Amino acid sequence: MPSPTSGRFRLGRREDPTPGETPEDAPIRGRARCGKRTKDLVKRLSTGDIAVIDHADLDRIAAEDLVSSGVGAVLNNSQSSTGHYPNIGPLLLARAGVPLIDVGSVDLFELLEDGEQIEVSEDRILRDGERIAVGERLTLDQVAERLESQRQLIDRALADFATNTIEHVREESELLSGAIEFPPVATDFRDRHVLIVVRGPDYRDDLAALGSYIRDVRPLIVAVDGGADAVIEAGFKPSMILGDMDSASDAALRSKAELVVHAYPDGRAPGCERLDELGLEHIVAPAAGTSEDVAMLLAHERGARLIVTVGAHFNLTEFLDKNRAGMSSTFLTRLRVGEILVDAKGVSRLYRPGLGGWGMAMFAVAFIVLLVIVLIASPSLDSVTELLWLKLRHVFGG
Secondary structure, eight states: OOOTTSTTOBSSSOSOOOTTOOTTTSOEEEEEEEOSSHHHHGGGOOTTOEEEEOOSSOOHHHHHHHHHHTOSEEEESSOSOOSSSOOOHHHHHHHTTOOEEEOOSSOHHHHOOTTOEEEEETTEEEETTEEEEEOEEEOHHHHHHHHHHHHHTHHHHHHHHHHHHHHHHTTTTHHHHTOOOOOOOSSOOTTOEEEEEESOTTHHHHHHHTHHHHHHHOOEEEEETTHHHHHHHTTOOOSEEEEOSSSSOHHHHTSSOEEEEEEOTTSOOTHHHHHHHHTOOOEEEEOSSOHHHHHHHHHHHTTOSEEEEESOOOSHHHHHHTOOSOOHHHHHHHHHHGGGEEEHHHHHHHOOOOOHHHHHHHHHHHHHHHHHHHHHHOGGGHHHHHHHHHHHHHHTTO
């Protein structure tokens, strides 16, 4: 049998297909990595792994994380696109050259052991050369056509979305009325710029684009769950981590940021168990809505001057990607926070960084060098130079 690195097989994206064989046709071998929660699975994926997920309507964030992990292929035990709304996840995988196979005929999580070697050949899954399952391999043309047809029916998704939202408004109306009583926190928001980082659309790119803004303005950074790791990877430190604590790494939680566990309105807080096991002090904040919403409301209620969001959800498709029945909290939160809320894309386009400390130092050095050159090159200034020198000697007692 050919080796995994030979022309017949590829790990990740193959660069050396054999004559007459396209990369799309090439079998892929790798270790199966199984996880029903995609956002948890991507943390332990390595280049060449075959991700086994159970993710109906594969969303944009999950697809971007799968691509960046370098997986060789993705096996989905659910429909990657149900037709409920135009989800872009399958198209992102197809464009990146990552094969996506929907397998609904068998339970992959019972069939496969995490870490075992398997092979994907077109729409077939093999183990030790024996076919164990067959699925539907989604091609680039296929997913693009499906996406376009779903966009034509967006009015249906919008109607369902609006209905669900209206049903939930009464339950979450305290978000708009300001009736939520947040616990005391050590972090001081008063008159500060607050940067809220969420693991959402384009969060890595947006955070990178805000580098100058963060260094110059030094906003208070509030990370929502997995956003904490993004902040640390970008070279910054969160002042607060808020959420249900299921996505942030142990290292991020130990970064000495203030930890606020977002609990259900009835007080249940599953995230506390993990922090207790890690021996980390934390505060519990019961509230309706998403952790993203609670972070914005907390900053607003504590007197933030400006709230800048990274990775937050701002358009219909992003709301639908949240896969939550009724996103009333998202609308109500933005109504409550109002004009002090700005998306990172707006800040990166409007903010023009100044020279900064390093730039000012370089300017001063250049000015001094230029002055010395002028004095040396101008004989007419000799008397002025001599006068300045005598004055300096007199001042310093020379």
